[in-house]
Structure formats: structure tokens, C-alpha cells
Amino acid sequence: MSRAQKLAIAVLAAVTIASLAAGWIAPSYSAQFRESISAPPSAKFPLGTDELGRDRFARLLYGTRVSLLLAPAAALLSTLIAALLGGTAGYLGGRWDRLVASGIDLFLSLPWLFLLMAVRALMPLNTSPVASVILTFLLLGCLGWASPARIVRAGTRTLASSDYLLQARAEGVAPARLFWNHLLPNLKPILAAQFWISVPVFILSEANLSLLGLGVAEPLPSWGAMLRDLENYSAVLQNPWMLAPAVLLVAVVSCLKLLLRSEDPLPC
């Protein structure tokens, strides 16, 4: 592991711990300090306050918690769906394989953000903040399966024709046992890689969705929702600390990508 990767782990660990300890080191994300509206940074408010008097630092920490904990949860969901669909398609072959391959083609024929935006816009938009968070990340998990499934399917097809599986099949091992006991454990490295590749993609997707007004709803903070403040150029010029969510987002995604050291071909 390189020094840069060690540094990335340290940054990610610090950010995660800070976000988990948000309740101890900052006030509530929704607390409004009416006497300090749009206040500059101070000892009490390290990143100042917004136009409603809410502590930007507290909102950043709670927003980090939302983005950093739910993106892996969504990635886990999409990887599980990919494992199930891609794994069974590659293993069973035939009509099921063709059906799954067509589904993958269909999902990959539409740009990821278009698909995500179209489906999210069709869901209820005036939901409670908690429901909007769950809906956003559930959608990421449910729609993000196609790209990992294609890789899992290819990996499974290679494994299905391997010698040890042929031998197990010749010895009369039941297909279900063959799949769960022999195939899935060998797919673990592929699944782990797909999971880690999905995490930064989902963090960025949530940010884009929230910037379009289709993500996490106010007053709950998320990186994407906080980035909407950047639309006010003159306010950003006067209060450069408003860039903190963008800086943190870039730092975390860069650290994740550094750990991945992805040499993959272009994502479709």
C-alpha cells in the first residue's frame, strides 16, 4: 500500500468518525440561531451559519453521515442484486441468461443519470425528509445493478466452465449447493470490487440529483443538498467557506478512488 493510499484511509477514517460523532461535537443540524443569521465563521460556528441561522459545520457533519453511510448501503444493495441476477444468468445460461443480458443492455443503453433522474422524478416528490433519503438511496441501489451484473455474469461464466466446478458437477453436487458453496465464494473478489467502485459513483449521483432538486429534501442535510447553496455566486464570493461541502465531497471521493486505483475500461 502506497503512502498516498495510507493517507486516503486516514482521511476517510477521520471524516467517518467526525460524522458519527456529530451529535457530540456540533449542535443539531436543524437548530436555528436567530441571533446569528448568515454569520461568518467563529469559534461557535466554525463554518458560519446559513440564511436560516443554522450551523453550517453541524449540517456538513450530519450531511456527511447521510452521504457516507447510505452510499455504501445502496452499493451493497446493487451488488447483491448484481450477484443474484448476474450470477444466476452466468451459471444457468439459456433463456434466463438472454433475458438478464437484455435487461443489462437496456439499463446500460440509457445514461445513468438520465435513468436515475427519470425514475426519481416519477416517485413522490413531496415526501418527508427521511422518506426522501430512503427513496433516493434505495433507487440508487435498485437501479445501479446493471454495470456490476455484466461483470459478475462474465466472471460466473468463466468460473462455470472451470475444472473444479466440472468435477463437482460430475460428482453429483446439487446445482443449488454448487452455486452457493462453490461459485459464490469465488465471486467474492469481483463482488467486493464492484461494491467499492459503486460507492463513489453513488455519492456523486446523490450530489447531482440533489442539485437538480430530486434528492434529499430539506431540512435534512446531504452533500448534494448543501451544494445547492453554490448556485448563489455572489454569496459564495463573499463567503468562500460555503465551498466546504464541495471540498469535502471532492476529498472523500478522491480518497475512495485512490484506494480503488481503478484501471477499468470506461464505464458505460
Add this chain to the structure above:
Amino acid sequence: MATILIRQLRKILLTALMGGLLGATLVRLGPGFGTDERELDNRLNSDSQQAIRAERASENNIAMFYVRYLAGLAQGDLGYSHSLNRPVTALLKERLPLTLLSLSYGVAGGVAIGLGLALVTVAWRAPGSNVVPALLSGLCLAVPAAVIALLFLWMGTGGRWAIALVVFPHVYRYAKNLLTAAYQSPHVLAAQAKGLSSLRVLLAHVALPAAPQLAAIAGISVTLAFGASIPIEVVSDSPGIGQLAWRAALERDLPLLVNITILIALMTLVVNSLADLALANRRPAE
């Protein structure tokens, strides 16, 4: 070759039509579908309200809607947008050129920057020569497309350059890996051993053999650019297809969304198939 082309064409058409059906089904099942804000107008009597409901009744049955839509499509009729009160054909004609122009500039710019930096990094091979391009591409990969669009909006430049910034890091990473691998092949080592100039080795023995794969990058970049164009057009208020798709989705405009879905699916599938063909042509020569 003809068989491959026909098979690809069939696959493209089927997938695009399936995409349209998927879009139509999602819109139909979405909450709030079928409601028309005109119905809230107290001045309308029951007959008028009934007439408004009847206008949309044909869209309630998805299968019927889609069959009717396909029949209209065969005659060049793409339907009518309820949210914008205009024929879909007119909307697409108006907005498509702007998006295509932005995509052309964005993809060309992104490929030029990415490929240029990859060529410089691979050809130079000085220690640390790849630090700046790697940092730059890493940074661009970590910034949401909408934020890149905001940055360009602040600078007063168009969204097309934001698309270039989204595309370039993908091109750079792929091209760098490809060219690095090409540089290590035996024929390049032989060319270097024979004393050929660095530029000739790079252009004739590294870049030229890798040209089909490099062309494939340009093809796949279009998909990336299309995805990025949605937030970029929305943020920079550019009246293109991306912004239209966003409005269609928010307004639950079924005819508009189905047409945009099919159009985007068709475009990305055609471009990806061209990239596949470029790579397929390359394989026998290897």
C-alpha cells in the same frame, strides 16, 4: 460483416423500443399521472372537465398508448407534449441541434485533452510527468457534473466546456493505459532499438496500431457526455434535450419522456455499436 450489422441493428431497435416501453410504464405507474392542473380551474364546468379527462384517457392503458404511439411513429408523428403544449417533433427539432452541438464540442474537447495528456505522459516518461494529469483527471472525476457546470456558469462560459471536463478524465485514464501497454510491445522495443525517433515511434508504432481502440473511446465518451449534459443543461439553463428530459420527468409528460428515452437510447446504442465495430475490426489483425 453484413450479418453483424443486421444483428446489431436489430438489437439496437429492440432495446430502444423496450426502453421506450419501460419509460412509458414508469410514467404511467408514477403517482400523480393523469392529473391535469387545468382541472383545478373553478371556471370550468363539468363538461369541460370531462373533456380534459377524455384527452388523457388514451394514455391510461399503457399497452394501447404504446401501440398507438408506434403506429404514429411509423407515420412520423411523435405525439403532443401536454406540459409544453407543443408537438414533440417541434420540440425535438428545436432542442436537438443545441445538444448535439454541445456534445460535439464537449466530446471533441474531452477526447483532445485526454488523448493529448495521455500522449504527453506516455511519450515523455520523465519521473513525475504524470503527476499533474493524474491529479487533474482525479479531481475532475471527483466533482459532480452539476458542480462543474456551476463553475463554468460563474466564469460565464458555455456548458459544452463543462462536458469536456467530464469526459476528459475517462479518456485520459483509458488512453494512458492503452498507450502504456502499446509502448511495452516487442515491435515498439525493436523500433526504438533500431534508432527511430521518439515522435515516429509514438505516432507510427504506438498511436496508429491503437487507433481503433482510441476511436472506441470517442464512441463511449458520447454516452458519458449525454449523461453529463442533463445536470449541465439544467444548471446552465441551456434549452437542450437534457433540460427537456428533466422537465418531461418532473411534469410526468408521457409522450415527451417516451420519445426522449427512445432518442437517447438509440443514440447511445448506435455510438456504442460503432465503437464495438471498430474494436471487432481490430481483432483479426492482432
